[in-house]
Amino acid sequence: MIRNRAAALALCAFAGPGMADVTISHGYAVFGDLKYGPDFTHFDYANPDAPQGGTMAQRQLYGTPTFNSMNIFIIKGDPASEISHHVYDSLMARAYDEPDALYGLIAETIEYPDDLSYVTFNMRPEARFHDDEPITAQDVIFTINALKTDGHPYYRNLLADVTEMTAETDHRVRIALAPGAGNAFIGSLAQLAILPAHFYDNVPFDDTWMDTPIGSGPYLVETVDAPRSITFCKDPDYWAADLPVNAGRNNFECYAYEYFVDDTVGLEAFAAGEYAMRVEYRSSSWATGYNFPAAQSGWVKQIMIPDAQPGNAYGIWINMRKPALQDARVRLALQYAFNFEWTNETLFYQTYDQSDSFFENTDMQAEGIPEGAELALLEEFRDQLPPEIFTQPAFVPYAGGPNPRDRSGLREASRLLDEAGWIAGDDGMRRNAAGEVLTLRLPDDSRGLERVIVPFIENLKSIGIDAEFEFLDPSTMSERRQTYDFDLNAAAWQVSVTPGADLRAFYGAAAAAAEGSNNLSGIADPVVDALIERATEAETREDLVITIRALDRVLRSKNIWISGWTLAAHRVAIWDIFGMPDRPAPYDFNRGVDFWWFDQGKYDALVAAGALEDKF
Template structure:
């Protein structure tokens, strides 16, 4: 692994003498902070939370397997929990504010009013787990590595970072491109800080199973890939008493159990082999919790509200395939998905359809553009279809009460005919050259088969030769990274304050980057321009206007079959935990850091024979 210099300078920028400079304990994209410099803990934290015990749970985000502990590159199937527990960042988000961060490794943040740079004054007491100080040189190493060899997500996110300089051992400065926008400050502030010396013997750009070194509250203690990974608290954790950590990190250990087959995972939960799971399957939630422990009240089903935007979840079209470059074909594929029947029959009526890429927010485009949104879109009128200005934002057809809605299939068939795909004597769609309309739809989720098979049967009824196959997770990862698919069922999380990360999902620069999050291959100058409007927004009103315009344009392109959302998290727990009475509205997965182990509840279940002792 190459050693990166402590100073990376691409473009030297200076700050005008007349620029106002802010130095603060916290940062918000639009300037509003709930907590002052003397705050002692977040309101949703319990400063008297008991310490100890183990939080054991199913793997995060439904990731079915892992073969790597390097979470920053495209190679391998990494364990996402590594990024959650072992690395500290310069600042950390408050889960009861939409975009505020407060100092962790950084004691203060400094920036001018033109956002031409951002500097962080770091706490000298910050330490990695091996006792080595966390320095500005480690920050420089981290950014350099992510920009040059990291996952495309990071490369896109950091594209406006033009220079990083370690001005002293405890002060690091980022110079930012003109127009980078205030949101980038928060993005760099919450990146993990990696230990440069660890990578003297470990290659950053490769997949590996070495125990990574961090500076966070937990260390990796046990790895049994691809089944289990355990993190236990560093007893000498340097930041335990900081205000952002009071009432947090209460468990001695976190253990994650991996299951490729979620049916097996639920059975293991019912038997008490682990004690918390986020339930992604509506059928399991409705019918799967009838086992004895649940009937006796030892296991509870919690519906925890989610204040974040819904995931951008759906079936994405890979427009790198020339067949899918025709918008009429993509519209036909939309008509073939019967959400209403799927929701009532398979999902027990629990979901709402995703109309928008920013669902469940005021950033979702609604109706015909008006006011500031209309004025923004007018800048691109000659590059947009006329219906953008005259018709409401696209809402997908809901479907009907039968799995195969004839009216929708007729509409889909007409679109395919207009696109030159006609039905032959054998019932297959062919173009003028006699080529069959063939689509590859690989997936790694057995639990989604029951949804996707009816959809693909509708596609076959249209005369499309679709190959839907559930493959092993590693193979699917490789195919997705190489864009070796036509359809992909995938969900992306959406930030409460969208910004530069949008480039990674919808920007032209990411369209051809192997392993990028731009699954559709979308490369459109208007989309790029609107993303930049989001990035440089100076008020939340400007941000909302720009995101609505972006949402409207993205929806007009029909790049996906919009999926579904619940607006809450379905969480099943063995009743052995303490949970804050009023959870913070944002970021459920980080809120679990503020739970605690309730020894009395646990001992009571052990006494009843519900659980084995040992935690």
Template sequence: MNIRIPAILTAIVVAASAHAEVTISHGYSAFGDLKYGPDFTHFDFANPDAPKGGTMSQRQLFGTPTFDSLNAFIIKGDSAPEVSQHIYDSLMARAYDEPDALYGLLAETIEYPEDLSYVAFNLRPEARFHDDTPVTADDVVFTINALKTDGHPYYRNLLADVVAVTAESDQRVRFDLAEGAGSAFPGDLAELAILPAHFYDENPFDETWMELPLGSGPYMVTSVDAPRTITFCRDPDYWAADLPVNVGRNNFDCFAYEYFVDDTVGLEAFAAGEYTMRVEYRSASWATGYDFPAAQKGWVKQMLLPDARPANAQGIWFNTRRPILQDIRVRQALEYAFNFEWTNETLFYGTYNRTDSFFENTDMEATGLPEGEELAILEPFRDQLPPEVFTEPPHIPYAGSSSPRDRTALRAASQLLDDAGWIVGDDGMRRNADGKLLSLEFPDDSRSLERVMVPFTENLQALGIDVNFEILDPSSWSERRQTFDFDLSATAWQVQITPGAELRAFYGSEAAAAEGSNNLTGLADPVVDALIERAVQSETREELTVAARALDRVLRVKNIWIGNWHLGAHRVAVWDIFGMPDQPAPYDFNRGVDFWWFDQEKYQALVDAGALEDAF
């Protein structure tokens, strides 16, 4: 393999090679070989001839109903998630047709020894922020230190294995890593958005603000009307436009996002042509909501796009910091009250599968009895785990029935609550021996989930539980979530194709004590911590798969959530004005949209038909 190495680095490489084998490469993969060689011209799923122009307008990403900050990296405020997607470049860019491979973007090459005691990135001298300031190693150092010190708890947990980060020259940055950081960790570092240190001289990193952020990526924020709209338009002088990772990418002149607190209003706006691309999260809307005139005339298309990534870890999470929920029998009873079968058939038109696993839709999901290497991983913890981990298949929740009030499930739940000491009184409510009422707070900010959660809470009330399901405004819910001021939370996490250090943020003991962390349940268990580290430190995908199965098995026996549902595909509706690759990237639909393009002929046809106004 012929790799061009800047002359200034040659002595460093030679010296390092005298002590240990050092790899210098144009790309990085945690496990296995890279698909694309150093001379590749574009990703196979990209169309290098895609035309440039037009606007992709869509509803806000991830269902976030509002925003009041453009600082996307801290816990304070409600940030617009699109900011981190469009305006910042990272050291390397992911290839979405490989499970864990990245190729040089800001960094021309990556360097690391066999033991991964450090990783170094050699930056491209031509890299520039939007104000034409060079991107240097000092900016990387600033980014890492800011995220570790004042960033969202997710970043603080993710970066725990960075012992030191050093700018060895303007174009070379080195990360010294803790022992056992894991082979996926260099990829985690390579994907982080790199921030301009000088921008934060006047815009404190740890505060919310609405100043237009500065990045080095393909787009800039050009207009903001918080909390309703945000628009990103192409930097005409984008420094990396012709790099192989960007060929056939970033084809739209602008991305525009419309924010809707009420998703019903959002669908009506889409039907009227106020925006032109929509990911549909509601099965009822998908089944019955697209009968408006534009869809009937074929101007709007519905597409089901496959997703090869793990299903989101979506569920109703129990906050075990609360004494009531520390009794597993109570948590098991609450699980019985969620009737998936009725919910799926009645509300979701039978489109979903039940989520049982924290690694659903992958071979990392635990099945059957533990055996072989998985059993060997679990064996040292036998005396710290329930016996059923070794004697029974992994926990699968009761599916429910076609009746909204499943008597079998409610009887089982009632018995569990009785056994836990929560007895029904003359008033029909459950209290313990001290007379304390079994009361649960269940706040949320999503009207679209209300139709699902109200029947669940009605089942809880039928059991004699005083449950308060309350729809809050987004800022109030965000504040309560950050301080763990809830008993139940309906939340979904994106599961990585190659799980690694981020597992600590969701399930690790250290994250349990960090305000605003992603460890909603407050799980702090040494066995879970040890299994997370086993997964993080896996040297092959086979090792990772087995470690994840062991972790999945243990998490499931702890009943820390009520697993919800998954589809394994994306429901996407578009006004028929876009082109897209013949073979879309299988591993990330959201970023795969970056490889779509505006089809001027299709657009003009809809304008001529009176379907859309001529805005371009």
């Protein structure tokens, strides 16, 4: 019987002894059915009649506050991250009102058997790169080979389950998958940016460069002023402009990004109308920074946009590659030295909740004592897990108290350090039996978190740790992070709504050993690896949720980070010149902005009032 994922474009069963049934469809849902049928014209959250034109001018989206490369797929350099957002198309496009569904973009249809031993993408013959070269099956094969061999460790870990690729025709590519690759992995493959193989005849894939990249997406790189700004403008010949997945999308003529090393300067530039939209990451700025005239006049608005995705796993990651930090008691002591309650009250205006899970804001977060199917899963690993996993609720970090020097927390931190053999001497410094001082360095390239980090550093010093916050230039910080030359590193990771193979990059043993990976803690644990593989093999959403809860519980027991803070929404400040859909996409804010548009009437009114210069 053919596996039916909603209204498929075509369904064919290849009969024969021992042969799996094959689904052919216009879309792919990791679990359950598709919301949109083969004849859909646009996503429900899109406005297909949205006005066209204008510029979306904003601060850099994410990543480092500078860039020196246009190659976003490798570990070297600091790339302009926004390139991936605008320049490249993928085989399929996410629907952001479904948790795990994709619909045809470069690929018109997708084929896969019930046993998921392979996936075939039937590509649109009309698909073109920016230089009018056709996108072929060979480009897909080149892309996966290049990413798997020379790409960033994230891609190398993600693509480990690709075993063989075949170009059956110029526009049909078959990808064989390792046993247990899982439903979610097919979705990950479908979302890879497809690269033009011919472009890399003259440009090295595995090195940094500032050449203008060629992709097949809706925008072209218009201007580059590294490391200060980058602008993308519409490709007038964009091949996929009229596809249903793009209806009501890509409405701005241009996207312009300004990079700021000092975010205080960035906010001042926004207040002066130098750019028109910013995601606000600092609670203090959100609470007190928008008292400038344009905001008081109502020309600038502050809006909260909910996000149904897993919350950022924000925290200070503890590098267990360092000998002193391999002791779980030392790592737990550091958690007790961080005072979330005081930080939230004094610095964050009580706007955050404390993170206690790596899967915040979802039903995948572990709660209480394990029971039912989660308990049964953990029982398989009982001899490799601490007994408290089974008898105590999932670990919840110490919250702290109302005073910056929370004595209860610092006393417990001191007790744990004593127990671990780090004893305070006459000079107050903690040393081990070999006489080595417990020394911790936390480097960063932004002063945005300095007000949070410095009180934490002072707490560490107060209990005898030689702790220091190091402010570095972005390129030095990038190199230090790639080589794990830090003891502590403040960072935020966000996994997908349907996590699977991507988890290897953050918590897998292979990533721990790879230079420049996202596994900042260096965790390399067989139970964690086994649970990640179980997640990739989950056949139902229920199975996935149970497995991720178990994984969350185990990760939390390892004390691999000093948990930070979380907010299930985005703080966004805009000059009031944009239109937005009535029903925004719930599962991806950054892509959701792709469905905004420029409101010429609002803009003209602000220009006429002298609030803005006529430059957007």
